[in-house]
Amino acid sequence: MTNRTMDGHRARKRFGQNFLHDEQVISGIVAAVFPKPQQHLIEIGPGLAALTRPILERADHLHVVELDRDLAARLENDPTMAGKITVHRNDALKFDFTALARQLDGKLRVFGNLPYNISTPLIFHLLSALDVIDDMHFMLQKEVVDRMAAGPGSKTFGRLSVMVQQCCKVTPVLEVPPHSFTPAPKVDSAVVRLEPYEHPPYPVADRALLNHVCHTAFHQRRKTLRNNLKELISADTLEQLGINPADRPEVRSVEDFVKITNWLAEHSSNDEAH
Structure with a gap:
């Protein structure tokens, strides 16, 4: 992609900008999203x-x-999009998706080429x-x-895997090489579909507590659950739950x-851990 086709916009590192230009990849993503009129797309x-x-x-x-004011202005002033687009000049990490859904009176379909420097916290924000x-x-x-889709026993299975899979069906859609972007990132990319469960297979009492448990358990991956979780739950209780x-x-x-x-949520006084 030349600077001319980028309309003179210089990618900004602080925003983690890598602009997609591969038409085949773009078509693949649009087909995966499969947008229709009357849907609340963001x-x-x-x-x-x-x-x-x-x-x-x-x-x-x-x-x-x-978030980029120059890009927001371009979108707002583009005559081909007039009346068809609402631009929210905002940091996605702070954006209130729930408030927008209430305003639109319907559920949202969210998509995007996420800045890689904020992708994991942004996923947690959306969860x-x-x-x-x-x-x-x-x-x-x-x-x-790969971490989102990983199963137990994989080196990439961790907190992100548990937190996403507990509440969403995870489907890798396509892989995207670096040359599909300008500037080309130093890593391979991929598109993923996340579909929230209406009824999760493993309902959790407290998602914030699940996040804390996973953070504590995976913080030192080479150590055992007994060592990593000793401040939260005893080895005896883990065994009672069928966990070695x-x-x-x-x-x-x-x-x-x-x-x-769920055991910790039920035994919130957690006397046993002390």
């Missing part, structure tokens, strides 16, 4: 509108969250708004998608971490 980080334009061809309106989200399609660093305290965290399942969390 794009995070539209950038130079590589996805925005083809999505708008199939949808009647689109909300976008853009807190799952009640108002139908589905999500994101371009991410491939390593992050001598196991390392990555060999246990999403269900196991939910069991631990």
